[in-house]
Amino acid sequence: MTAYQIGCDALVALGQADKTDYGAVPRDNPQLPEVLPRWDDLCVAVLKLASQQNLLTFRRADGSIPLPPNRGGLISYIVTEALPLPGPNIGAAWGLGLAHAAPDAQSVLQSLGLITNGYWSKAAETVLWRHLPSEWDIDITPDPRFADAVVRAVQTMPEDVRAEMDRIVTITEADVMALAAHRTAFEEELRIKIGANALTSPPATAEQARKSLEFARHGALDWLFFRRWRLGDGWLTPADAGRALGIFHDPLAIAIRRAVTIRLYPDLAFLSALP
Numbered sequence: 001m002t003a004y005q006i007g008c009d010a011l012v013a014l015g016q017a018d019k020t021d022y023g024a025v026p027r028d029n030p031q032l033p034e035v036l037p038r039w040d041d042l043c044v045a046v047l048k049l050a051s052q053q054n055l056l057t058f059r060r061a062d063g064s065i066p067l068p069p070n071r072g073g074l075i076s077y078i079v080t081e082a083l084p085l086p087g088p089n090i091g092a093a094w095g096l097g098l099a100h101a102a103p104d105a106q107s108v109l110q111s112l113g114l115i116t117n118g119y120w121s122k123a124a125e126t127v128l129w130r131h132l133p134s135e136w137d138i139d140i141t142p143d144p145r146f147a148d149a150v151v152r153a154v155q156t157m158p159e160d161v162r163a164e165m166d167r168i169v170t171i172t173e174a175d176v177m178a179l180a181a182h183r184t185a186f187e188e189e190l191r192i193k194i195g196a197n198a199l200t201s202p203p204a205t206a207e208q209a210r211k212s213l214e215f216a217r218h219g220a221l222d223w224l225f226f227r228r229w230r231l232g233d234g235w236l237t238p239a240d241a242g243r244a245l246g247i248f249h250d251p252l253a254i255a256i257r258r259a260v261t262i263r264l265y266p267d268l269a270f271l272s273a274l275p
Contacts, residue, residue, distance in 0.1 A: 002249050003052035004047075008247050010045040013037040026058070040230065041245035043112050043127045046105075055105035058133035059098040060086050065135060077175055091119035097136035126231050129252045141255060145231070150259040152234050161228055161235060162168060168220045169265055171213050180209040214270040225253040 008024035011017035015033045017024035052055035057065055064085065088098035089106065099120075109115045114124040129140050133223060140146050157165075183204035226248050228236050236244060246255075256273075261271045 003048040005243065006045045006247060007049040008269050010037065010042055013245060014058055031172065035243060037245055038230070038233065038243050039112070040127055040130075041247055043114060043124075044130045044247050044250070045245060046108055046112065047128070047131045048116075050101070050108075051133075055102040055121075056109075057100050058135040059100065060135050061092075064099060073100070079149055082103050089118065089226050090115055093119040094122055094125040095138065096120040096125060097138075099133075126252075129231070130247065132251045140252065141259075143167075146255070146259075149231055149256055153229065153256060153260045156221065156234055158235050158237075159196040160238075161224065164224060164263070165221065165264070168217050168224065169261065169271065171210065171217065175213055176206050176209045179213060180204045180206055183209065214273075215275070217270075221257050222250075222254055223248070225257045226250055229253060231254065231256075 006021065008017065008019070011026075012032070014037065015027070016030040027184050047056065051058075059065055070221055086100055088100050090099040090101055090109075101115075106115065114127065120128070123177045126145075129138075132140070132218050133137055139266060167204070180203075187203070197242050226246060227244060228241050230244070231252060258271070261268075265271055
């Protein structure tokens with residue numbers, strides 16, 4: 001649902017839809033806002049949505065696409081393998097690989113400036129770093145621009161961002177004990193409500209609680225970068241962040257977050273671990 005959620009957010013930000021609890025609905029009187037959302041964020045939203053709808057498929061160097069693993073011998077996988085594959089119509093360029101776009105998707109990508117003369121444009125390069133198709137097997141971390149971005153992110157970090165980051169990475173014993181107690185109380189409540197047949201877990205240990213907190217803090221740090229950092233601009237001001245879309249599952253932002261936090265907090269081992 002990620003692509004559809006981001007797509008709904010984009011339509012709302014463009015004044016074409018109204019936000020609802022379950023997504024968005026078209027507006028009766030659509031109108032572009034005076035301040036448009038970020039171009040790069042809109043591009044990522046289009047790439048994700050087109051990929052999700054199979055209007056954009058990324059190809060390996062030989063023009064093929066890897067099939068998903070055959071779990072249980074599903075017929076759909078066999079049929080997919082037998083179908084003729086249209087040739088790529090977006091050429092490799094700027095370190096980006098081949099792709100095939102359906103006509104509607106191709107038109108939108110051209111309008112956004114991501115395709116030029118049938119090839120990925122220069123502007124598309126770092127935009128697609130935020131999508132990173134697995135078919136291309138691209139590692140962006142050795143790129144000098146990535147290293148420069150890490151240095152700039154550390155050296156120019158706003159005080160409010162650093163304060164929020166300090167708060168997120170700090171896990172106290174009180175935090176651990178509170179979560180362990182909360183989980184134990186939750187399991188006990190289930191036993192009381194459901195009775196002897198309740199499928200409950202043993203009381204949470206301090207180590208389990210700490211691991212859960214560490215996982216949650218990874219996510220909170222990611223969201224800080226999703227909201228406030230972009231490769232071309234570095235740290236966004238709160239006002240500029242208002243034009244940003246909530247692009248989550250952004251591999252570039254996550255990679256930068258890992259590199260920055262490891263550099264700022266070398267003694268916190270959990271920051272160097274995945275996710």
